[in-house]
Amino acid sequence: KNQVEQSPQSLIILEGKNCTLQCNYTVSPFSNLRWYKQDTGRGPVSLTIMTFSENTKSNGRYTATLDADTKQSSLHITASQLSDSASYICVVVDNAGNMLTFGGGTRLMVKP
Amino acid sequence: EPEVTQTPSHQVTQMGQEVILRCVPISNHLYFYWYRQILGQKVEFLVSFYNNEISEKSEIFDDQFSVERPDGSNFTLKIRSTKLEDSAMYFCASSATQRGGYTFGSGTRLTVV
Numbered sequence: 595k596n597q598v599e600q601s602p603q604s605l606i607i608l609e610g611k612n613c614t615l616q617c618n619y620t621v622s623p624f625s626n627l628r629w630y631k632q633d634t635g636r637g638p639v640s641l642t643i644m645t646f647s648e649n650t651k652s653n654g655r656y657t658a659t660l661d662a663d664t665k666q667s668s669l670h671i672t673a674s675q676l677s678d679s680a681s682y683i684c685v686v687v688d689n690a691g692n693m694l695t696f697g698g699g700t701r702l703m704v705k706p
Numbered sequence: 707e708p709e710v711t712q713t714p715s716h717q718v719t720q721m722g723q724e725v726i727l728r729c730v731p732i733s734n735h736l737y738f739y740w741y742r743q744i745l746g747q748k749v750e751f752l753v754s755f756y757n758n759e760i761s762e763k764s765e766i767f768d769d770q771f772s773v774e775r776p777d778g779s780n781f782t783l784k785i786r787s788t789k790l791e792d793s794a795m796y797f798c799a800s801s802a803t804q805r806g807g808y809t810f811g812s813g814t815r816l817t818v819v
Binding site: 625626628635636637638639640643683687690693694695696697698699 | 710739741747748749750751754762764795797799804805807808809810811812813815
């Protein structure tokens with residue numbers, strides 16, 4: 595069964611600090627991996643999309659890495675801001691592109 | 707920036723009633739999806755839709771569920787006879803290509819009482 599596991603489940607950091615969120619997956623065959631930011635009660639918003647051939651991709655203060663051999667990804671947030679407080683969800687897309695498998699998310703809280 | 711629009715934002719219905727959740731995908735997108743998220747749980751795939759037919763559905767998407775694209779702009783999810791466990795946030799999403807970026811709507815919070 596396709597699974598996406600994320601760690602930690604929750605994280606509290608001080609404003610201005612960096613953090614790294616982890617994602618392990620078992621989806622196979624694999625098309626791409628996405629990181630989403632989800633504010634409470636809102637729909638997920640895409641941060642990055644990575645295919646199996648990409649090792650790293652940046653979007654502003656967000657940098658995602660992917661190791662397709664070990665089936666691991668990370669999302670690094672630099673110089674955190676209060677507005678970064680949200681759930682960050684790792685999503686893996688199967689090769690057919692029809693189905694997304696969502697991780698449980700990491701709930702990040704940035705405190706002043 | 708183009709958005710996926712969902713209505714209503716919140717719906718309360720009695721158990722056993724039919725509900726229709728509405729979505730207006732981005733106009734040039736061809737692939738449409740419904741997902742749900744029970745409070746405190748992961749987002750779960752329900753169904754994908756392309757070329758006026760279902761291309762994939764999960765085991766959650768049983769005979770109580772149906773989808774329709776009644777005109778060129780709307781994409782609906784119907785739950786025929788709601789159960790308490792159908793209470794969740796339902797997200798519509800669309801994409802221009804099969805493996806491309808999805809745009810999610812803000813969701814409809816369905817509460818079955």
